[in-house]
Amino acid sequence: MPWRISGGKRSGRRDPGGSIPILICEEITIEVIPAIDLRRGKCVRLYQGDYETETIFSDDPVEVALEWQSLGAPRLHLVDLDGAATGEPCNLDIIKEIAGAVLIPIQLGGGIRQLEIVEQLLKAGIERIILGTAAVKDPKLVEEACRRFSESIIVGVDAWEGHIAIQGWRQETGLNPIEFTQSMIRLGVKRFIYTDISRDGTLTEPNFSAIAELMSAIKLPIIAAGGISSLTHLKILKQLGVEAAIVGKALYTGDINLKQALAAVS
Ligand code: AMZ
Secondary structure, three states, rough: OOOOEEHHHOOOOOOOOOHHHHHHHHEOOOOEEEEEEEEEEEEEEEOOOOEEEEEEEEEEEHHHHHHHHHHOOEEEEEEEEHHHOOOOOOOHHHHHHHHOOOOOEEEEOOOOOOOOHHOOOOOOOOEEEOOHHHHHHHHHHHHHHHHHHHHEEEEEEEEEEOEEEOOOOEEOOOOHHHHHHHHHHHOOOOOOOEEEOOOOOOOOOHHHHHHHHHHHOOOOOEEEOOOOOOOOHHHHHHHOOOOOEEEEEHHHHHHOOOOHHHHOOO
């Protein structure tokens, strides 16, 4: 909570005249993280994660990454879409090129299903690894990854109509997002990305109620994604207390101006 009581006898901080407690609003911030989704080496966006609906936004993802960095992005969210669909990293050359070109940290997901690959990517300069399918199919990997790499591991909670989806979002699991998240916490996961697939790439609005529900069920940092397309959405997410917001299509269409967004909420 942002508000805390300061001053008075118990804290030792006093107003000049005596010991009246003062209500202080501690600044809440939210990171705005641009997404770069990679397919066949290009920067693309999909509609609700459907690979048939691809729009290519740039042939040069390195240039895109540098652009977001120059506008003040605190970190980048990279997704290897070919990797997510096939089950193994497919855009490694371009990912490494981006990691070598930017100074800001990178979080990366898509097709990362083995501990050796997690280790290889962290060594290549990726700051955080996102596990989605592997988190559902191979909990032992998650546990071991958290034990070895701690906060560098994030689990993606990708929900389609109330159930977790995997394998490039093409397979439903029937798993409840909150129960899934709680099971991941028991394995040592300390941060989550919640994506509402039905909102992703639609420029509608985030699933605020599902995000709020998850926030109240778990007390760990949550990054929100899917449908974020205005400054108002970012402000509401900030009020909800999410740690960060991933913005994809809205940055590429111009619905959100990154510099303005950062100035408004960060
Ligand atoms: O858009 C999609 N179809 C899609 C997507 N963006 N499919 C998976 N992903 C992202 C998830 C997560 O960040 O949001 O890929 C990552 C998970 O990949 P994997 O291979 O671990 O399930």
